[in-house]
Amino acid sequence: MGRIKYHKAAGLGAILLAVLLLLATGCQSQHRFIKKTAFKGTKAIIITFAAPVDETWATDISNYRVYEKPDPDIQLKIGSIVLSNDGRTVTLHFEEALNQNQPHMVTMDNIMSEGKSVGSAFVKVKKLYLGVLFSVLIGAMLIHNFVFTKYLGLCVFFGTSQKKSTAVGMGITFTIVMVISAMMSWALYQFVLKPYHLDYLQIIVFIGLVSLSVQAVDTILRKINPMLFKAFGVYLVLVIANCIILAVPLILADNEYNAWESLMLALGAGLGFLVALFLMSSARERLELANVPPTYRGLPIAFVVAGLFALAFLGFSGMSLF
């Protein structure tokens, strides 16, 4: 009993540490006088100071220089500057929309606060990193759902979506296998394949890692939960041949994602598959009772329903978060 408690505490501690690390990377400040920088809407940057700044200094456009980090030569044009009533927050309005995927650098000359100069500042404005991670997660789960918008993994999808309990079990197992194999593939790609120019082996290596992790889950599940193991039947082994589980490492390798983004993409893909399976199995359980024409019973009507779900998921397309 005590051992289990200890493990739980250690797990919680690790998660807490990870969240704190993320927060620390997300909200760093670069100058002692500047508390916060952030994007606001599509065309503005907000800068919060530690103390009120002088209005004559703050509203003078020539005191600010802003550019995107990769192109220091191209200065962005500031349209107007608004100082808040308490004098601590400055909003820079730009004439054109900002590309928020790039960090922006802001230079402020001789910041004047209460008649004294507190020195120049050179600060970075970027999207909150947690926001990026969250948008990767939701993007993989709903907006680019692998089943309904990319039509991957349909074999397992139709095979295990007849009963809700099997569908949910399959979705959870799939998510676990996906996260394990994607993280292994990511590490192997970043630290072995890429530095030693062995990229040409990526498909073989990724398939190998997937099948090995499926084999491990198979061995462990057989002992831990024999009922679920029986319910999966042949489909657990079919996870090896699932295209989603191979697509994710290839996408990770192509887009050069870092560890957190990879984790979020793998989790999003797995949860997206779980959502798809759950929706489909709910619909198919009702179809069992519905008065379906005999020629359409079984798989044909399931394909029609999947098409309708795909149409519904089309509503998410083009959405962007943050």
Added chain:
Amino acid sequence: MDPVLIKMAIGGLVLLGCIGLFFGIGLALAAHRFAVQVNPKVEEVLEVLAGAQ
């Protein structure tokens, strides 16, 4: 042949060999740790049956 190509080929062989060795040992340990007791009579009965289906 180009030594760079030979190096890449050997690198690939070493990499796949290492993965195989590592996961082979890992899976063997897992199979040992999570071994399931199967009644040997199940196998024997299946052996005796015709097995046409």
